[in-house]
Amino acid sequence: MDLRQCIECGVSFAPHNRRHKFCSSRCQARFKMRRRRLRRQEQGLCPQCGGPMDYPVRIRPDRSGRQKISYCSRCREKWRRKEVKP
Structure with missing residues (x-):
């Protein structure tokens, strides 16, 4: 498979399937937390x-x-x- 860049930290990683966007579960959690906080601020x-x-x-x-x-x-x-x- 191709290497991808993590949308949270920018590190290149080899995804296990085509849906992976993050290099780790930690980056995924950070992304979700940041997105949740931004939505709350907008509201x-x-x-x-x-x-x-x-x-x-x-x-x-x-x-x-x-x-x-x-x-x-x-x-x-x-x-x-x-x-x-x-």
Whole structure:
């Protein structure tokens, strides 16, 4: 069979059948997670939990130029508590 490029990471791989698009199950899971989060953002939902947003969804660049995504207040509070643990 021909070599293909993974649509997630770009690595060349030999597919087991003609339907394979990913080099591994890890790449497939990453692709699905990213796609799910983007769909949630488009619908105005929290990209992490899928719940309603308390305020408008914002995607803004941080200092490094990467996009920083806003989350609902419940998810933000969960991450703040996780980071503050002594």
